[in-house]
Amino acid sequence: MSPDGTECAIGQAMDAERPRGMRLVTLAGPPTCGKTSVARHVLLHLQRAGDRVGVVKLDCLVTQDAKIFQAAGIADAAQGLSGSLCPDHFFAGNVPRLIRWGEERGLDWLFLESAGLCNRCSPHIRGALGVCVLDHLGGIGLPAKVGPMLRTADLVVTTRGDLVSQAEREVFALQARKYAPKARVIGVHGQTGQGTLELSRVVGRLATPLPDEEPRLRFSMPAAVCSYCLGETRLGDERQIGNLKLVELPA
Amino acid sequence: MTESVTTDLVLTIRPGFDRDGQPEDFGVLELRPGEMLALVGPTGSGKSRLLGDIEWLSEGDSPSRRTVELRGAGEEAEDRLEGAHHRVAQLSQSMQFVMDLPVGEFLALHAQAREIGDPGIVAEVIHAACRLCGEPFTAQTLLCALSGGQSRSLMIADTAVLAAAPVVLVDEVENAGVDRRRALELLTGRDKIVLMATHDPLLALLAPRRAVLGRGGIRGIRVRTPAELALLAEFEKVDERLSRARERLRVGLSPAEGDWI
Numbered sequence: 001m002s003p004d005g006t007e008c009a010i011g012q013a014m015d016a017e018r019p020r021g022m023r024l025v026t027l028a029g030p031p032t033c034g035k036t037s038v039a040r041h042v043l044l045h046l047q048r049a050g051d052r053v054g055v056v057k058l059d060c061l062v063t064q065d066a067k068i069f070q071a072a073g074i075a076d077a078a079q080g081l082s083g084s085l086c087p088d089h090f091f092a093g094n095v096p097r098l099i100r101w102g103e104e105r106g107l108d109w110l111f112l113e114s115a116g117l118c119n120r121c122s123p124h125i126r127g128a129l130g131v132c133v134l135d136h137l138g139g140i141g142l143p144a145k146v147g148p149m150l151r152t153a154d155l156v157v158t159t160r161g162d163l164v165s166q167a168e169r170e171v172f173a174l175q176a177r178k179y180a181p182k183a184r185v186i187g188v189h190g191q192t193g194q195g196t197l198e199l200s201r202v203v204g205r206l207a208t209p210l211p212d213e214e215p216r217l218r219f220s221m222p223a224a225v226c227s228y229c230l231g232e233t234r235l236g237d238e239r240q241i242g243n244l245k246l247v248e249l250p251a
Numbered sequence: 252m253t254e255s256v257t258t259d260l261v262l263t264i265r266p267g268f269d270r271d272g273q274p275e276d277f278g279v280l281e282l283r284p285g286e287m288l289a290l291v292g293p294t295g296s297g298k299s300r301l302l303g304d305i306e307w308l309s310e311g312d313s314p315s316r317r318t319v320e321l322r323g324a325g326e327e328a329e330d331r332l333e334g335a336h337h338r339v340a341q342l343s344q345s346m347q348f349v350m351d352l353p354v355g356e357f358l359a360l361h362a363q364a365r366e367i368g369d370p371g372i373v374a375e376v377i378h379a380a381c382r383l384c385g386e387p388f389t390a391q392t393l394l395c396a397l398s399g400g401q402s403r404s405l406m407i408a409d410t411a412v413l414a415a416a417p418v419v420l421v422d423e424v425e426n427a428g429v430d431r432r433r434a435l436e437l438l439t440g441r442d443k444i445v446l447m448a449t450h451d452p453l454l455a456l457l458a459p460r461r462a463v464l465g466r467g468g469i470r471g472i473r474v475r476t477p478a479e480l481a482l483l484a485e486f487e488k489v490d491e492r493l494s495r496a497r498e499r500l501r502v503g504l505s506p507a508e509g510d511w512i
Contacts, residue, residue, distance in 0.1 A: 140350045162303070166341045167361045167409045168350055174364040194303065197312035 021209025022102050026123045027113045028149035029133030030142075034159035036065050037190030038133055038199070039111050040072050045200035047074065051108040056080065056098050059115045060087045076105055084231075087114070088121040088221055095125065095215055109207075114149075122148035122219040129207040130218065132180070133157045136164045136172055143175045150176065152218040154206055156185045157199060259323040260284055260338075260417055262305065262444050267317035269297070269468025275317070277462075277469050282444045284417060289455045290448040292464030298448035299344065300467060302420045305446060306341050315467060321418065337365065340416035342438065344423050347402050348394035354405065355390025361413055372413055379437060380408035383429045385501065404429050411437040421447040425454060432490070453490055456483040 027035045036057070043053045054076030057065035061081060069077035078101070082090035091114055102110035114123045124130030132153035134142055137160050143150055150156065156176045161169045173185040186202060188195035226242035262282040266275035282288060290298040297315070304317050311318050321338060350357060358373040373390060381387040384404035388397060397405065403426065410419070419438050424447065425431045431454065439445045449455050456479055463470045496506035 137349055140352055162343070163345065164349055165343060165345050165406050165409075166414065167357070167406065168348060170364040171350065171357060171360045174360060189303075189307075192303075192314050194307045194309065194313045197310065 022099070022107050023109050023207040024099065024102075024125065024128035024210050025109065025111045025131060025203065025207060026125055026128055027111060027131050027133060028123050028153070029114075030119075030135065030138065030146065031115070033133045033135040033138070034157075034190040035113050035133045036068060038131075038157050038159065038188060038196065039113050040069060040074070041188070041190070041193040041196035042200045042203055043069070043074050043109070043111060044072060045197055046109055046204070049200075049204075052076070052106055053109040053111070054078075054102050054105060054107045055111040055113060056101075057113045058082065058087065058091045058094065065113070076102075076107060082115065086221075086224070086229075088118065088123070091115070091123050092217060092221060099210065099215065119145055119147050119149070120222050122152045122217070124149070124152045124154075124218045126216045126218055127208070127211045127213075128215075129154050129203060131155045131157060131203075132183070133159060134172075134176060136160050136169060140171070140175060143172075143179045146179075148219040150179050150183075153180050153183050155202065156180055156183045158185060158187045159190050161187045162189055260444065261320075261322065262418060263320045264301075264305070265318045266469070267304075267309075267311070267313075267315040269315075269466045271466060273468065275315075275468045277472055280462075280469075280472065282446070284442040284444055286460075287439060287445040287447065287458040289458035289461035290446060290464060291450075291455050291461050292470075296464040297467040297469075298464050299422055301462070301464065301469070302341065302343075302422055302446060302448060305418070305420060306339055338416050339418045339420060340410045340414035341420040342406055342410045342422060342424065344426065345406070346399045346426065348397065348405075350394055352394055353390060354388060354392050354394060354397075357394055358390075358409065358413065361409065365413065367413065376405070376408045376412045379412050380404040383407060383434055383437070400429055404434075407434045407438060417442070418444045419446075421445065421449075423448055423450065425449060425451045430494075453483065453486045456480070456486065 027039055029035050039055055043055060047053045053074060055069050055074060057063055057079040059065065059079065059081055061083070063079050063081065066077045066079035080094060095112070098112060099110065112123065130153040132146070132150045134146070134150070134156060136158055158169070158172060158176070169187060173187070176185050177183070184202060186195060186199050188199055223243055226244055227239050229242070232239055260283070264280040266277055268274055290301060292298055300313070300315055304313050304315055305319050307313065308319050308321060309315070309317050354377060355373050358376050362372050377390060381404070384401045386401070388401055407424065407429065421438055424434050424438070431451070435454065435457070447454060447458065455461055456475060459475050461473050461475070463473060495511050499506045499511065
């Protein structure tokens with residue numbers, strides 16, 4: 001069986017009676033966990049199956065990712081840097097425009113890759129497919145620590161499994177399922193792309209076209225209006241104004 | 252999984268391409284329960300790649316573009332990966348755990364992941380592991396504090412006793428100074444399909460067939476000859492002497508003294 005043969009099979013399965021409209025996929029996960037590699041492989045599988053795909057990477061300070069996607073053959077790739085803004089708020093603030101951009105280009109799939117996010121937030125959107133990417137090397141505590149981006153995900157993708165034992169992979173998947181009981185956990189190899197064909201099929205089965213309504217986050221962003229939101233760098237007591245929370249110290 | 256499914260199981264490997272893009276020329280390779288295939292070839296020749304293809308049940312989507320199927324008679328290919336993960340036990344070359352957990356807690360979680368109800372399994376795995384390595388460890392020892400040999404022993408024991416899958420993939424069991432003959436006995440039960448990458452002549456000749464790898468592809472399948480079988484018996488004697496010498500050195504004795512020779 002040639003790779004082309006299997007890829008046609010996904011395309012046909014998708015074309016049969018498929019409702020019209022763009023499917024949105026959000027990718028979250030700690031920095032350097034492999035989000036871009038996962039996105040690239042899955043997008044290429046979808047593209048080879050005959051779909052129009054696009055991707056936007058929203059990052060903090062530096063990114064080459066649009067070029068990486070374009071070099072891989074994904075023409076509709078864009079990127080944005082949050083700079084001095086909170087990357088999560090930056091992400092949320094751009095979603096409507098990005099959806100319009102994708103729809104204007106006639107995309108079947110738009111992937112939004114987040115910067116990696118602080119562990120307080122989740123970029124997942126109602127009606128879109130939420131994917132959380134986790135690196136096995138993050139250790140046993142990682143699923144508990146990443147919080148909402150895992151708990152509100154529909155699909156969990158684990159990476160760098162080749163660097164740990166099979167037993168650790170299975171324990172890690174078990175742990176991830178504890179926090180996202182409804183999500184399916186799929187291991188992939190970001191370098192070779194192994195497992196991503198299967199992943200692209202699962203993505204194809206789970207994603208539905210965006211509903212025709214105002215997009216809405218699954219989980220609220222943190223309340224944060226304090227002096228530091230406004231660019232303050234001094235740390236004296238008298239600067240601590242606005243929304244402030246203090247650590248409880250032992251007496 | 253029922254008994255009949257296990258005994259009907261067939262692992263089928265169809266050719267892909269080597270690193271130069273040349274098609275592999277070995278026909279179709281089928282393995283059934285009770286069969287062992289050794290994988291030989293220089294470092295970087297593609298032994299681990301082949302094991303990876305089997306672990307993932309590749310469908311032309313790996314760099315080798317091989318296709319691998321694992322199924323019992325009359326089974327559907329539906330949800331192939333979910334099923335495969337419980338049928339394929341893999342011992343990789345990894346020599347270290349990264350998880351920050353005590354051995355006992357880790358094994359209990361692994362048993363939970365594999366839906367094994369028997370709480371005695373944890374002690375059983377630790378016991379088997381300590382038989383393979385020099386210095387014993389306990390359920391309270393942290394995974395990260397295990398030596399390379401202890402980690403390896405625990406991975407082997409976990410693969411053999413806890414995962415207990417009908418297909419076993421072994422990547423260089425000879426590493427890290429564990430008792431490799433005992434390890435292999437533990438890993439390869441009678442009714443298993445075993446693929447074993449090795450650089451060890453003794454282990455390579457234990458298998459009735461061996462795949463020779465080079466430049467990322469399978470260059471051929473060789474069947475063990477009667478002359479090789481005779482050689483294996485010789486190697487086993489040499490190995491026996493070497494391991495006794497190793498044991499004496501380890502406990503501070505001289506291998507040149509005594510009547511052990």
